[in-house]
Structures are given as structure tokens and as C-alpha cells.
Amino acid sequence: MSILRLFPVLSLVFLVACATAPEQVSTPKASVKPVELANKPLVKKQQKEDKTSLDPDVLFMLLTAELAGQRGQYDVALEGYLEAAKRVHDPRLTERAAMIALYIKDGNKSNEAVSLWLKQDPNNLSARKIAALSALKAGNKQQAVEQLSALLKNDPAGFEKSLFEIAGALQKEGSVPFIYDVMEALSVKHPGQASVYFIQSLLAADMKNQGLAERKVEQALRLQPNWDKALILQAQMAVYSEDYKRAEILLRTDALKYPDNQKFKKMLAQVLIKSAKYEEAGEVYKTLFDNDPKDYESQFSLGLVQLQLDHDGKAEDIFKQLLEQAEWRNQASFYLGKIEEKRDNTENALTWFDKVSEGPFQFEAAVTSVSLLAKGRQFDRAEQRLKVLPSKFPKQKPRIVLIQAELYNQQKQYEKAFNYLTGELKNYPGQEELLYSRALIADRMGKLAVMEADLQKILAKSPDNVEALNALGYSLADKTTRYAEAETYLLHALRLKPDEAVILDSYGWLKYKMGNHHVALDYLQRAYDKQPENEIVAHLAEVLWVSGKKDEARKLFEKAIDDAPDDAYLLNFKNKFLQLDSSK
Structure with missing residues (x-):
């Protein structure tokens, strides 16, 4: 934190x-x-x-x-x-x-x-702040406390702001524990300063000491029970520890106690979304907007909640209303495009995306348009749109490179994609996303040495990169007999993300290759329950089949093939088992 x-x-x-x-x-x-x-x-x-x-x-x-x-x-x-x-x-x-x-x-x-x-x-506040900052940087605890005490004496009203500024300025230098100790000494000298305990709470959270952070914010609140920043921080502590129930209780209490402070209601809505309580979150945003028709932020959030609930018509009405507000027009146009994309109205979606003319959604609208055309196999139109993006969004060049490579990939132009990424890696050496993309394409092409080398480069810099761990573990399990190595990578990935469907699938597939069908079925079924995508279906169906559960495997396959008749994974299962079985 x-x-x-x-x-x-x-x-x-x-x-x-x-x-x-x-x-x-x-x-x-x-x-x-x-x-x-x-x-x-x-x-x-x-x-x-x-x-x-x-x-x-x-x-x-x-x-x-x-x-x-x-x-x-x-x-x-x-x-x-x-x-x-x-x-x-x-x-x-x-x-x-x-x-x-x-x-x-x-x-x-x-x-x-x-x-x-x-x-x-002597009363110059800037000089006093610099003196405090210098003392903190030098690790002079006594001098830092003296300067901060003088700052409190000369500017009690601005002391809280000054503490924020100084702590923020020093944070990147890795001196958080020392700053905390200075604040502890300052709190002993000035026990009635809630802002000191508040800063300590933030510092303790930065040190990942959740219990200490909670105790310090409680001390601040004992001195200033109505301090909204401290009340919100208390709820944030619960959110960061993923105790959404406690965060919800705190915020509902605060919202009732301080009905005119909208911060509590807005954070409550965010916590409800974290808890997947979308209907309740929508009610909070609706109340906020009904009470203040100029609260366009809450109106926009309500539109997003309606979209999440698949109430596309209601979301569409909200976003169209927001088109009248210049500062929300681009965001609204983007999501109106997303609604048309869900309806498979490609041209209408493109029209909306093209209306996004500035702001953070402009690039997203542009690349979504490219992806939408590629999904419809309109590759020429996708390429035309993609060509203009580097000059319009030079800072997004690595991501544009990935999109171009994916276009080649979707057209099964693997050699072209591989060579393109190899060339771009000269411009962006060590760029992890490019290495990962080339590794996946190298795997498709049977270039296992390149695949492994690229993924190892990623893991050398980022040993907890879950995607690289999973890709390397799965490829070793699927393409080699180096099962012990594969298990090391996949267990590491599982420790980091134990409920991730693709990792569960990879580990289940490894266990199948190792001959442990019972464990394989357990992991693959869990993966399917979380994310019934076609590759997972094919893996689960194969293990069911070889385990003697052919009827279950066939039903699973038939359900999936109706929705994706051209899927390579499903067709591979069909050719490998069903056609062979029917010929007997």
C-alpha cells in the first residue's frame, strides 16, 4: 500500500x-x-x-x-x-x-x-520545511523532531498538509521506517496531534503492518472523531486486507452519521462493487445522482454498474444523457460503442468509438476498433486503422506492436509475427510483454528453445510473473517430459494465484501427462467451473475419455462445439478420440 x-x-x-x-x-x-x-x-x-x-x-x-x-x-x-x-x-x-x-x-x-x-x-515556513526535510534525509532524528515541532508551533493550521508533503517527498527514498520513528517521537512530544497518528497509520500501512496501521488511525479518531479522512482511511484499511464486510459496515455507519458527506457513500459503492453487490452499488449511485443532478461522476458510475448487470438498455440511456456534458462525452461514447459491440453491431460500435476524440479513452477506443474488426476477420480494415496509431500515440508503441503481432497471429502468419517481434525487440530490448508474445508464437512454431529463453528472461527480472510461470510450466508439460521442472513453475504460479482458471488447467494437464488422472480431473474440473473456455473443455474431455467416462466427455464436447464449430482445440479432441471411436 x-x-x-x-x-x-x-x-x-x-x-x-x-x-x-x-x-x-x-x-x-x-x-x-x-x-x-x-x-x-x-x-x-x-x-x-x-x-x-x-x-x-x-x-x-x-x-x-x-x-x-x-x-x-x-x-x-x-x-x-x-x-x-x-x-x-x-x-x-x-x-x-x-x-x-x-x-x-x-x-x-x-x-x-x-x-x-x-x-x-525564523518564522519562514519554507525554510522550516526544508530544514525538517534535510534532517530526515540525513537520518538526524533529534533535529527532525525539533524542526517539525517548530513547524507545528509556527503553523498549526497547515501542519497536517506539511506532514503529508514531507512524508510523500521522502517515500521513494525507502526511509519509511525512519520517518515512522520520527513521527513516534513527535507523537510523544505532542500527544494531542491527530495528524501525527494519521501519518503514522499511512506509514505503517506502507510497511505492511496492518495491525499497527489500524491502531494508529484509531488513535487519530479518538482525538478527532469526525475527521472524514481518518474515517475513510479506516475503511480503506479493511479494503486492502480484503475485509469487504467490515469496510461496508464502517462506511454504512459513517454515511448514516454524516449524511451530507458524499465521500462515504461513494466509497461504499466502490466496496459494494468489490463484493460483487452490483444492485446495491447501483442503488447508492442512483441516490447520489438523484440528490445532486450535477454529480455526473455518480451518473457515469451508475451506467457502468448497469452495464455490469447486463442492463444494456438502462446503461445506454445513461450514457446518452452524458453526451450532453462535454467533459463526459468521450467516456460515454466509448461505452456506447461497447454496448453496440455486445450486440454484434460492428459498424455502429465503430461509429461510437470514432467519436472518442481525446482523453484516456481515445487510445482504448482506437485499439478496440482494431480488435473488433479482427474478430470479424476484416483484417485489411483493421490494418488500415492500426497503421495510423503509432503517429497518434507514440507513447503506446509497445502495445501497438503487440496488437500488430496478434493480427498476424490471428491470420496464422506465425513466421511474420515472429520476425516482426524479433525486430521490435531490438528497439525495446527486454520488454516483457514483447518477450512473452514472441514466446507464445515461438511455442506455436515449435521453437521451444526460443520460447524457453524468452520466458526465462522475463522470470530473471520478474520471478513472480504469473503469466510467464504458467506459460513455461504448461509448455514443458505439454511439449517435453521435463515434468519436475514444469511442476516447479506451476506450483509457484498456483501459490501466487491459487484460483486462476488457466493455471489450474495447466497443473491439471501436467498431472494428466504424469499419469495421475484422479488429481488431473480435480484441477481441470475446477478450471472449467471457473472459466469454461474451449482449451479447458478439450483438456477435461480428454482426461474424462481416457478415464473411461466417455459419455461425460462426449456431452461436454458437444455442448462446446455447437458454440465454436471451428475451434482448433475442440477439433483436435474430435479427431483424436471421437472419429477413432466411431470407426470401430
Whole structure:
């Protein structure tokens, strides 16, 4: 669980400055502008205020620093600003020195500049935040607690926000346990601060200590029982531990207690969806929209729930209403296209997908159109649409490559797909999705060495990649007699996803190949019950047949072949067993 995933963290002004070059500083090739503070050139402003008060040596230092900054010589600029700041009581100079020191990650100079800054301007919140951040980065617990205490004293109203910012800024550095310890010391010093316990709860969750996280959020709520952020976090804890029943109880209680706070109802609807209680979730969204006809987010969510319930007509009405709202038009058009796709109205679906002109759904609409045409074996039209995508969506090139390879695959142009992926892997070496796709095609072509090498490359980088584990285990079981190796991979995959139908199928097939028909039937039946796709049907039917349960196998096959008369897996079973049996 991540702090940033639980609650958005606002950026500090000073952190933005640290993430980029000091403002108005450019490389020698770029246009040169003066380094500015408070939107005015520093040196010129000081000269205007008192042309005779600035010591010539200080003026020279500032001019040198400014020119150095413009040339990207930040170490020289830092020395100039810091030395000038020591001679002139102007916090702006010290601030500039601190910003540059942070940017070039000079910890000693940063501490020196911030210390001087606080002496010159003790109540400056940005200086105090940087001091706290520096202490935390340096692992100085005592100094961090002192700076955070001073921050609380100087800005009690903004303390919560500051804590979020600082914790969020440090999270990626892997210092979460240390930050938690600092917060623990801070909570001892300031036991009445709910925000400190709240941050501790987030940090404990990040450390995957669920019990501690729950205790800390409860401490925060004892101090501020009506704090909606803490109440929502408490429910989120239950969701992350997959205790949806508890999350639902908490949110229903909160929603009743605070009827005007819509956050609880919206999260309740999400939890109900997680629990597959779609009807109840729909009722919550409907109530939200009825109470606020401008709550288009809830209206859109209601449309998605209706779609999930196969109430396509109701969903269609909702999405068509949303077409009147410009900010929801693209999302609504996309799902109207999906509804037409479900109805097998290809041209109508394409018309809706083509109306998605911007936003995150634009690419999805484009690739769904390609897939829809390919499904109808209109490969020429699919290719025409696919050709324009790389220029429109350059960041999506790897995914476009996968779609192109799949088009070749669907046309049984395996050699072409293999060579295409091999070429693209030169542009994207080690890209796991491309390696996985080529491995599957190599398997079809009988290139077992390539298949195994590609999957091993994936597992070397991502040893818990379930798809690669399953593919490698299944291929070894199906195409070789290396059953012990296959079992190692498949058991690993099962530990990660014990209820995944395709993995259950693979393991069942392995057990069949090993001669353990009883165990094979158990796994294959479980796989079929979860996902009755044709390959699983063919596997289950074969094991039933060789186990002497021919009537069951035949019924299973006949039920599936009616829906998919051209399926290769089913036809292979028919040729292997049924035709042979009928010829006797």
C-alpha cells in the first residue's frame, strides 16, 4: 500500500524548486535571463532600493553567481549566493543559496544555507520545511523532531498538509521506517496531534503492518472523531486486507452519521462493487445522482454498474444523457460503442468509438476498433486503422506492436509475427510483454528453445510473473517430459494465484501427462467451473475419455462445439478420440 495511493500529496513550493533547475537559469545555448527572486532581478532591485548601500565585493559576488547560474555552473553560483548571504542580511539571498544546494544535492551546503536562512527569518515556513526535510534525509532524528515541532508551533493550521508533503517527498527514498520513528517521537512530544497518528497509520500501512496501521488511525479518531479522512482511511484499511464486510459496515455507519458527506457513500459503492453487490452499488449511485443532478461522476458510475448487470438498455440511456456534458462525452461514447459491440453491431460500435476524440479513452477506443474488426476477420480494415496509431500515440508503441503481432497471429502468419517481434525487440530490448508474445508464437512454431529463453528472461527480472510461470510450466508439460521442472513453475504460479482458471488447467494437464488422472480431473474440473473456455473443455474431455467416462466427455464436447464449430482445440479432441471411436 502506498501513501500516495491512499491520499494525494500536494507538492511543496520548495520541492518543485528542487526538482528543476533554479528558475530562469538556462544553458549557454539558451536565451539568458537574469536569475530572479520574487519575480524581479535580485541585483537590480537591491540597486534600485539603495544604490550606495551594496558593498562592491557583494555586488561582484551576486553578478558572478548570476552569470554562473545562467551557464549551468551551479556550484559556482551556490558559493557566490551563500557568501553574499553571509555578508548581507537578506533572506532572499539565503533562500536562493538553499535552493541551489538542494538542486545539486550538496547536503553540507544545504544545511549551512538553511541554518542561516532560519537565523535571518525564523518564522519562514519554507525554510522550516526544508530544514525538517534535510534532517530526515540525513537520518538526524533529534533535529527532525525539533524542526517539525517548530513547524507545528509556527503553523498549526497547515501542519497536517506539511506532514503529508514531507512524508510523500521522502517515500521513494525507502526511509519509511525512519520517518515512522520520527513521527513516534513527535507523537510523544505532542500527544494531542491527530495528524501525527494519521501519518503514522499511512506509514505503517506502507510497511505492511496492518495491525499497527489500524491502531494508529484509531488513535487519530479518538482525538478527532469526525475527521472524514481518518474515517475513510479506516475503511480503506479493511479494503486492502480484503475485509469487504467490515469496510461496508464502517462506511454504512459513517454515511448514516454524516449524511451530507458524499465521500462515504461513494466509497461504499466502490466496496459494494468489490463484493460483487452490483444492485446495491447501483442503488447508492442512483441516490447520489438523484440528490445532486450535477454529480455526473455518480451518473457515469451508475451506467457502468448497469452495464455490469447486463442492463444494456438502462446503461445506454445513461450514457446518452452524458453526451450532453462535454467533459463526459468521450467516456460515454466509448461505452456506447461497447454496448453496440455486445450486440454484434460492428459498424455502429465503430461509429461510437470514432467519436472518442481525446482523453484516456481515445487510445482504448482506437485499439478496440482494431480488435473488433479482427474478430470479424476484416483484417485489411483493421490494418488500415492500426497503421495510423503509432503517429497518434507514440507513447503506446509497445502495445501497438503487440496488437500488430496478434493480427498476424490471428491470420496464422506465425513466421511474420515472429520476425516482426524479433525486430521490435531490438528497439525495446527486454520488454516483457514483447518477450512473452514472441514466446507464445515461438511455442506455436515449435521453437521451444526460443520460447524457453524468452520466458526465462522475463522470470530473471520478474520471478513472480504469473503469466510467464504458467506459460513455461504448461509448455514443458505439454511439449517435453521435463515434468519436475514444469511442476516447479506451476506450483509457484498456483501459490501466487491459487484460483486462476488457466493455471489450474495447466497443473491439471501436467498431472494428466504424469499419469495421475484422479488429481488431473480435480484441477481441470475446477478450471472449467471457473472459466469454461474451449482449451479447458478439450483438456477435461480428454482426461474424462481416457478415464473411461466417455459419455461425460462426449456431452461436454458437444455442448462446446455447437458454440465454436471451428475451434482448433475442440477439433483436435474430435479427431483424436471421437472419429477413432466411431470407426470401430
